[in-house]
Amino acid sequence: MKIFLIIIVCLAVITVTLTTLTGTNYIYKALRYLTADIDDYKIFDNNIVTSGVTQPIPNSSQYKKIEIPNEVNAELEKINSVAFLVLKNDSVVIEKYWKGYSDSSYSNSFSMAKTIVGLLTAFAVKDGSIKSFDESIGDFLPEFKDGDKSKITVRSLLTMSSGTNWDESYGSPFSTTTEAYYGTDLYKVATSVTPVKTPGTEWRYKSGDTQLLGLVLEKATGKSLSAYASEKLWKPLGAEHVALWSTDKDVGNEKAYCCFNTNARDFSRIGTLLLHYGNWHGTQLLDSSVIELFTAPLSIKDEENETANYYGYQLWRLQDREGVFYCRGILGQYIIVIPQKNVVIVRLGEMRGEIKSHSFEEVYTLVDWALKDL
Numbered sequence: 001m002k003i004f005l006i007i008i009v010c011l012a013v014i015t016v017t018l019t020t021l022t023g024t025n026y027i028y029k030a031l032r033y034l035t036a037d038i039d040d041y042k043i044f045d046n047n048i049v050t051s052g053v054t055q056p057i058p059n060s061s062q063y064k065k066i067e068i069p070n071e072v073n074a075e076l077e078k079i080n081s082v083a084f085l086v087l088k089n090d091s092v093v094i095e096k097y098w099k100g101y102s103d104s105s106y107s108n109s110f111s112m113a114k115t116i117v118g119l120l121t122a123f124a125v126k127d128g129s130i131k132s133f134d135e136s137i138g139d140f141l142p143e144f145k146d147g148d149k150s151k152i153t154v155r156s157l158l159t160m161s162s163g164t165n166w167d168e169s170y171g172s173p174f175s176t177t178t179e180a181y182y183g184t185d186l187y188k189v190a191t192s193v194t195p196v197k198t199p200g201t202e203w204r205y206k207s208g209d210t211q212l213l214g215l216v217l218e219k220a221t222g223k224s225l226s227a228y229a230s231e232k233l234w235k236p237l238g239a240e241h242v243a244l245w246s247t248d249k250d251v252g253n254e255k256a257y258c259c260f261n262t263n264a265r266d267f268s269r270i271g272t273l274l275l276h277y278g279n280w281h282g283t284q285l286l287d288s289s290v291i292e293l294f295t296a297p298l299s300i301k302d303e304e305n306e307t308a309n310y311y312g313y314q315l316w317r318l319q320d321r322e323g324v325f326y327c328r329g330i331l332g333q334y335i336i337v338i339p340q341k342n343v344v345i346v347r348l349g350e351m352r353g354e355i356k357s358h359s360f361e362e363v364y365t366l367v368d369w370a371l372k373d374l
Contacts, residue, residue, distance in 0.1 A: 036170075036181065038082065038108045038331060038350060041261040044246040047226035047254055055238025055281070057265055060091035068094060072369050075362055079332055080350035082107065083264040087344040088374055090272060092265075104241060106261045107348045110329025113245075113260040114210045116229065116270065118158055118314030121213055122290045123232040129220040130154060137212060140219035141191060148195040154216065156199035157209040158313040161300050163197030166208030170330070177207055186248040186255065190215060203300045203308035207257035210314065214256025225254040236285055237269040258329070264346045270327065271335040271344035274315075295325045310358035318359055321367050328359075336366060343370050 068076070068084070076084055082101040086094035095103070109116070124130045131139075133155040138144035144152055156162045169175035180189050190211040214225050221228050226245045234243060243266065246259035273279075274295070278286030297309030297317055310319045318324040327335040332352030336345040345366055353361040 036108075036110070036330065038110075038333075038348065039106070040108055041106060041244050041246055041259070044255075044259070045248075045250045045252065046244040046246050046261070047224060049226045049234050049243035049245055049260075050230045051239040051242050052235035053238060054240045056240070057087070057268065058091045060088065060093045062088075062093045063091070064095070066093050066374075068096065069369060069373070072365060075353070075365050076347070076349075079353055079362060081332075081347060082350065083346065083348040085264040085268055085346040086370070086374070087268055087272065089342050093374070095264075097264075101348075102263075103265050104263055106244060106263060108246075108258070108329070108333070109260040109262070109267070109327075110258045110331060110333050111207070111210075112267070112270075112327040112329040112333050112335060113256065113258050114207075114314045115274075115327040115335075116233065116260055117210050117213050117217070117225070117256050118294060119270075119273075119286070120217055120225070120228055120232060121154060121158060121314075122286050122294070123228075124217055124220050125154075126286065126290075127221075130216070133158065137216050140216045141212070143191040152195065152199045152212075154213070157213045157216075158294075159200070159203065159298055159300060160205055160209050160308075160311065160314075161200050161203050162193075162206065162209045162212070163195050163199045163202060164193035164206065164208060165196045166193050166206040168204075168206055168208075180207065180211060180248075180257070181255070184249045184252070186211060186253040187215060200300070203298060203302045203311060205311075210257040211255075213314075214254060217256075218253070225256055229260075232285075233270075233273075236283070237273060237280060239266045239269060241266055264348055267335055267348075268344050268346045271337050271346065274325070274335075275337050275339060275342065275344055316359065318363065318367060320357060321364075321371070324367055326363065328363075332360065332362060334363060334366075336363065336370075338367060338370050341370055341374050343374055345370065 082099050084096045134153050136150055137152050138150040152162050167176040190208055193208055244261040245254045247254050277288035277291040278284055294313035298311050300308050302308045310317050316326050316328045323339045325337055332349050334347045
């Protein structure tokens, strides 16, 4: 027994030493929590995205008078939804919560944050902090000043075509994405990528591209992502609650590719801004041409040599439902915009269904129901 205990202690010491030397101590946190969850803001440090004067979202005269069809409600419950919100003509017509969640409960955006970062990038170009979408990110990050890295532009990050070797694996505790999520040095992880393709020539979904955008924005604006998001989005949109943007450590970098935490009603403000092509209650926050660019189909080929027309600039498109685009996060976080019906749908939850045509079956269910009945 003594020999066994000595062996265990020695193995533990060796493991700790190796993970410390290789900078992989994040694995302990990854193994502790195993999978990402919608309330992970509780296990991370967070920066506050401050709000200003609240602009309440009105309830429609049809509020709670429109019933969710049984088959739609059943699908929402099957995938463990916690919030479901539908706006038509900028007013709430349907609102439902499960599992103790409410209109003020925080929930993780996951990759819906990518769209927020995309919009903030557009604001930085509008302000002149970034010269254009075609500016090299080497103008902001010294690690990208020379060689093939210098060819990576802001636009190639926005379109997920940077050509880097970022590992977008969610199942391995040793993947780059896992290290970014649970680690404490996002700057090092994001800037350590190597180009393997010519930027702008191949679409491949990479959270690292958005994380680099976040770092570029910080350098360009001289502000944290949270402060810039407050100035350009959260205050102008009249958010009711402050948001929480999870960081890699105390006073660290925001997880730009994910982890913007707020409630369904405040998430819907992003959808409404997109629905009206950058206009918020009569004020043009972003030029409509920018939103048209962001929501248009890409002409870049993906890894399967298929045109990635299911994606735009840091958001997704439902290419076989004309005009429909949406923000998307793992476990089925959605802000769905249906321009032809003047509808915005927010769904938050703990699971998602089966893949269908570069999207997921519940997205088709919700969109087809809205197109038919709303």
